[in-house]
Amino acid sequence: MNMNEPQHLLPPHSIDAEHAVLGALMRWPETFDQVGDLRARHFYRDDHRSIFTEIVRLAERGQATDVMSVLAAMESRGGVFDGNLGAYLNQIAQSVPTSFHAAQHARIVVDRALLRALIATSDKIAGVAYAPKGQTADQVLDHAQSLVTGLAERRVRNEPRMVREILLEFVDGVARRAEGEDSAISTGISELDSMLNGGFRPQQLIIVAGRPSMGKTALSADIGINIAEDRSVLMFSMEMSGQEVAGRALANRGGVHLAKVMGRVAADETEVWNGISHGIIRLNDSRFAIDDTPAITLLELRMKAKAWKRKHGLDVIIVDYIGLMQGGEGDKRTDQIGSYSRGLKALAKELGVAVIALAQLNRKSEERGDKKPILSDLRDSGEIEQDADVVILVHRPEMHNPNAEHLRGFTEALIRKQRSGALGDVHLMFDGPTCRFSRWSGAPPSASEEQTAGKSRGFGNR
Template sequence: MSNMAEHAGIPQSIEAEQAVLGALLRVNDAVDKMGDLQAKHFVREDHRAIYSEIMRLVMAGQPADPISVWAGLEARGGAHIQGLGPYLNQLAQTVPSAANVGKYVAIVVDRALLRGVMHVADSINGLAQNTKGRSADEILDAMQTMVTSLAERRVRNEPKMIREILGSVVDGISDRAEGRAFAMATGIPSVDRLFNGGLRPGQLVIVAGRPSMGKTALTSDIGLNMAENYSVLNFSMEMEGQEIASRALANRGRVALSSILGEIRPDDSAAWAGVTAGVVKLDDIRFAIDDTPAITLLELRMKAKAWKRRHGLHVIIVDYLGLMTGGEGEKRHEQIGSYSRGLKALAKELGVAVIALAQLNRQVEGRPDKRPMLSDLRDSGEIEQDADIVMLVHRPEMYEPENEDVRGYAEVLVRKQRSGSLGDIPLRFEGATCRFEQWTGGTPSPAAPRGRGRERFEP
């Protein structure tokens, strides 16, 4: 058996480990109370081996008692099995009761976490002393990754009978019937109708399009609308804060962006009045900007959690997935997939809606019908899997610049919605003020072929 002295001075509870193993040997059904306990949580090697063998037998539907566990361990061999036969009997006989096994499990997991903290602290110290050519920022990122990984302990979520869940479902029906549903309106009526009132906490919304289609303008417009009632945090890796603020001023003040970025004549009273009105409107909303370039998912998580703690948070905008760094995997599509998974997890963890921008690949350029499809999502099909809503932005005038009929016409093609219908939303894009509004009138000609089974949402 393992030498107890080798574990001296580290967080441990040998008694709790013995109590867990003894309870399992006496009552195999105690396995239902193990929660997230794993073999690695035991400090002693022989205890890890015993726990693994018990779980193997129970999962196979076989009895796990001192004799069967010993037989399995002996068949596998190893230095740690010496003297385990009598020890297994001792474990089963000395545990007073299996009733409190849940408390013993919590102690074992707690001590394992404390040992993990010590290990991370030692590793961080080693990184600082031996950088191996890495910069301080790279060391800090590695440190944050280790700490976050250690902190991400899954809370056990027990199954519930459907009757226990129906109560909240009925409450939601009542709230919607009485106008109290917690859907955050985007400020664009046709979008809100298709989304049953707006966006909801926990959702990951992907807004995708080819370059210059207006996906940044659309998400910024939605974010500014929502910031009148909710707290919005915009992570922009493509534009600096001043450029985003200038676009917002043009949007809210209805002043041409070219005038704001250029020069407004002293006698242009309309433009100056618009600037003043825009400043007043922006002063009253909760719209924050973080323009950290090439941000990692970990940095984004930490900043979002801190912002929510200090200021409250309802909506996160990420512009855009392709510019994030530090993802898991060596291939680009694996990294992009890790970002979308992480953002979906963050949306659920913080109870916020996350709007993330994504690029479409060039395949759309080679088709007669330029309207994008889900398969055009660039770098990773996992984006489609993780998203609750996928909106594809399409502006025909980008392909038909001489066609006056499609000037300013834009479509938001909703090609995925977990809890709602799909549809095509016609909008008007005012490029000068970076603003999207309702489209009035019929579909401009020539009409692009429409997909089957899609509902067209008129304003």
């Protein structure tokens, strides 16, 4: 043999394991409880797939699955088989002395099928790489990653279940939440957690929207820094540089005015330096990462998030903000924004993370008397509202009435969509110098107070 010639290898398979499973099913019907997610497609040989399919059909009808029953059923269908089918079925059945190892043999059959699927997928990836048909290398790579991920997802068995079975798990979850155990990701702001049934959850797309300077970035970053004390957070900041985000984080955790942190600190300003040192210590173990790539595409964002999760783990992604992304589908801006929201929702489900995406609101809210935003104010695309699991609109009345002392720092987080919870308003206190949110103490300012304060300062007709 010429060693330089390609060797034609047989695909991975195990005839012995396939015989063992089929023989056990024909001799001991209760073996079905042991074979897990085994399906006809997992068998290497066509005749083995046909035999398994017939055994399953008989079992589903409550009929016997012994050799004679399987033989009669298969002959009635008129299939074409090489050799004596009856003798072959009997040989398979007699070759299995016990059903004790049926589960192990079934796993071998499934594993070999997965290896064959991996080879087929590799061939498909190679074909696309050789002939990308206009796709960039990054797009081909992302497609390849999705194909391989899809193979893993096929291993997960997901079948309908009776509601009584699901309720057992649900009640168990209720009990765990009562004991302080929950899968929810706490925002670090107790009032917000209360409205969100404990916080954000994996696979959710959370939209935080507001007019410019209303604090949507500050709120999202504050929540991200809170979460990063226990979990992994990755923030894509397209509007601010990594230095600016880091400066805000330092002001937030060090209790130092942002203007001081971003400006010049004199050598004798001991209190400021102490605050900076305290902030650095608190952030040292924080799992808060920042990517400040401007105008990032959805593809780039997906690939970076996947890579970060593989290397460091990932629980929450923050996108600031969705309107600055590039490369969306369609010619119209509304179609492109819609493709971003769909893509971010798909990414949340694929990676099992919560995605917090910031969005702008249009000017309609400023035309209303109370200036409060509503869902329809979401800018550029109604698909953002459709794709989101939670929508939080950030409103700071003081931005419309800057001289009203009673409004200083008052912020409303208006929960206007929540698939699995109630809607409502969360009243917060925003400390601008340190970019931090906390509980608003006391009653919220009333509309009459705002109007009175505005008129007394000449704002009544604005």
